Amino acid sequence: MIKGSIIAAKQPDDSTIKKISSVFGQIYGTEVVFELKPDPSLLGGICVEIDGTLYDGSLRGKLGKIVKIMKSEGP
Amino acid sequence: MFDWKTIGQELRGRLDQYAPETNRLSRSSGTVLSIGDGMARLDGLRGCRLNELLEFDGGGYGVAMDLVEDSVGVSLLGDDAVVSAGMKAYGTGQVLKVPVGEGLTGRVVNPLGLPLDGKGRIHPSGYRSVEADAPGITDRQPVNASMETGLMIIDAIVPIGRGQRELIIGDRQTGKTAIAIDTILNQKDKDIVCFYVAIGQKASGISRIINMLEKAGAMKYTTVICSTAADSATLQFIAPYSGSAMAEYFMYAGRDALIVYDDLTRHATAYRAMSLLLRRPPGREAYPGDAFYLHSRLLERAAHLNNDLGNGSITALPIIETQAGDISAYIPTNAISITDGQIYLETDLFNANIRPAVNSGLSVSRVGGAAQSRAMQQVSGQLRLELAQYREMQVFSQFSSEMDASTQELLQYGNTLTELLKQRNNEPMEMPVQIILLYIVTKKLLPPGMPREQFNTFKEQFPRYLLLHYPEILRAIREEDGLSDPLQKQITGSLGKWIAAQDIGELK
Numbered sequence: 034m035i036k037g038s039i040i041a042a043k044q045p046d047d048s049t050i051k052k053i054s055s056v057f058g059q060i061y062g063t064e065v066v067f068e069l070k071p072d073p074s075l076l077g078g079i080c081v082e083i084d085g086t087l088y089d090g091s092l093r094g095k096l097g098k099i100v101k102i103m104k105s106e107g108p
Numbered sequence: 109m110f111d112w113k114t115i116g117q118e119l120r121g122r123l124d125q126y127a128p129e130t131n132r133l134s135r136s137s138g139t140v141l142s143i144g145d146g147m148a149r150l151d152g153l154r155g156c157r158l159n160e161l162l163e164f165d166g167g168g169y170g171v172a173m174d175l176v177e178d179s180v181g182v183s184l185l186g187d188d189a190v191v192s193a194g195m196k197a198y199g200t201g202q203v204l205k206v207p208v209g210e211g212l213t214g215r216v217v218n219p220l221g222l223p224l225d226g227k228g229r230i231h232p233s234g235y236r237s238v239e240a241d242a243p244g245i246t247d248r249q250p251v252n253a254s255m256e257t258g259l260m261i262i263d264a265i266v267p268i269g270r271g272q273r274e275l276i277i278g279d280r281q282t283g284k285t286a287i288a289i290d291t292i293l294n295q296k297d298k299d300i301v302c303f304y305v306a307i308g309q310k311a312s313g314i315s316r317i318i319n320m321l322e323k324a325g326a327m328k329y330t331t332v333i334c335s336t337a338a339d340s341a342t343l344q345f346i347a348p349y350s351g352s353a354m355a356e357y358f359m360y361a362g363r364d365a366l367i368v369y370d371d372l373t374r375h376a377t378a379y380r381a382m383s384l385l386l387r388r389p390p391g392r393e394a395y396p397g398d399a400f401y402l403h404s405r406l407l408e409r410a411a412h413l414n415n416d417l418g419n420g421s422i423t424a425l426p427i428i429e430t431q432a433g434d435i436s437a438y439i440p441t442n443a444i445s446i447t448d449g450q451i452y453l454e455t456d457l458f459n460a461n462i463r464p465a466v467n468s469g470l471s472v473s474r475v476g477g478a479a480q481s482r483a484m485q486q487v488s489g490q491l492r493l494e495l496a497q498y499r500e501m502q503v504f505s506q507f508s509s510e511m512d513a514s515t516q517e518l519l520q521y522g523n524t525l526t527e528l529l530k531q532r533n534n535e536p537m538e539m540p541v542q543i544i545l546l547y548i549v550t551k552k553l554l555p556p557g558m559p560r561e562q563f564n565t566f567k568e569q570f571p572r573y574l575l576l577h578y579p580e581i582l583r584a585i586r587e588e589d590g591l592s593d594p595l596q597k598q599i600t601g602s603l604g605k606w607i608a609a610q611d612i613g614e615l616k
Contacts (some may be wrong), residue, residue, distance in 0.1 A: 084154055085155075086135070086154050087137035087198060089135065103122060
């Protein structure tokens with residue numbers, strides 16, 4: 034059994050949390066217990082952090098990637 | 109104000125092209141356990157690779173240098189202040205890369221490729237990893253083309269070839285940087301791209317060097333990679349590898365590059381600081397166990413590629429500073445065994461006004477004649493031996509006042525040779541001029557017993573006289589292979605005319 038955290042701007046509902054648990058339970062092969070961490074700076078979406086790996090599904094993360102791509106192209 | 113329509117269209121256009129290369133949603137993440145002195149210890153970061161570039165939440169970057177079972181040691185690139193304990197950091201999945209390409213030429217950059225000269229953004233042709241594998245054995249061919257430094261004593265006695273690594277070693281203030289800079293200045297119009305990597309020097313010194321290069325027009329083909337003494341140990345550590353990556357762009361494009369590492373002693377000191385902070389066990393002189401590998405992997409990247417790979421080359425001039433002339437200390441002995449020869453500068457010679465203060469007995473070039481033109485080989489072949497004989501006799505001259513004629517002749521000849529090999533700073537000498545002067549002196553064509561001032565006048569004015577009245581001789585030396593008999597006669601003839609015009613005696 035491993036621990037992980039769900040970081041979200043808005044508190045996800047119970048069915049969403051259950052879905053996340055089962056998916057990651059399959060990926061990691063063991064039961065995953067999540068703690069919930071609110072973080073409004075995410076702007077939207079969810080981040081899941083398990084055992085030193087971060088799954089970034091947040092709006093802030095996506096915007097950051099776009100900024101990076103725009104910075105690296107052209108003048 | 110803002111044209112929202114156009115901005116909106118731009119954004120939509122860019123978003124349409126937006127195809128993230130890493131569609132993966134996940135990256136390794138960790139938390140800063142401790143931070144201090146430019147090193148941080150991180151928890152987590154599963155799957156982190158060695159030398160992986162890490163990004164901190166606060167915007168800073170670092171390199172994962174130490175992978176231990178339960179933590180990662182990271183050296184920070186840049187200011188520690190942006191990182192704090194408890195902060196999150198993420199793996200980028202990539203190693204450290206620097207911008208490379210023609211856009212770097214003429215610029216002054218820091219070891220990460222960021223501009224320091226205020227001349228605007230760098231427009232790179234691409235990016236190369238800072239750490240890279242050296243060319244393999246079958247990728248190379250022997251060094252066979254000469255790298256002219258413009259300094260007669262080096263081009264004649266310890267000639268450097270393209271693709272060679274020649275160490276410049278000596279105490280402080282013996283003219284090590286001067287030799288490197290003069291070599292860069294001499295590469296004008298020679299289609300060699302130059303790189304000067306300043307490691308841990310004072311900013312005022314680097315600024316003086318850049319001014320010198322600009323005044324001489326050398327910045328047109330030179331890039332300066334600058335890590336001052338105020339920069340973190342990590343930046344100083346990376347600087348030479350960044351420079352090498354930038355030079356490799358040209359080497360693999362079939363061109364010749366010259367890179368100066370000034371100096372590797374400070375580089376080793378910075379690496380020692382990093383290793384001790386990473387709690388790696390100290391070895392000899394407190395350097396870490398891989399102090400040799402530190403420099404060997406850097407210098408092996410300078411090579412001469414074979415024709416299949418484009419025949420490009422990187423010539424490396426690493427500089428090492430010794431303490432009290434001790435070339436048997438740890439870092440100097442490492443460097444001497446890695447490089448293809450050394451130019452050994454001595455304080456005593458420098459103080460006796462013999463500059464460049466090259467000790468011709470201890471200096472060696474393991475490439476040697478293969479890098480010299482036939483003409484230069486013809487005139488300089490005996491030089492090293494003759495200088496050694498002169499030095500032997502010099503000892504005796506201090507004791508006995510009565511010497512036989514042949515010893516006196518030898519001493520006089522040695523004095524003349526020494527005088528000939530002296531050269532002023534920032535005054536590189538073209539190869540044909542060197543060859544002619546060496547020919548005249550080694551064949552003893554000048555009137556004997558010429559006073560020193562007269563000889564210096566000859567050294568200064570005769571090349572100008574040739575350029576004015578006999579430019580075909582200079583051209584012939586460049587174009588022909590070796591000094592043919594008619595060419596030798598021409599040289600002797602022109603000398604005779606010059607002497608007659610000076611009215612200083614007869615040609616021997």
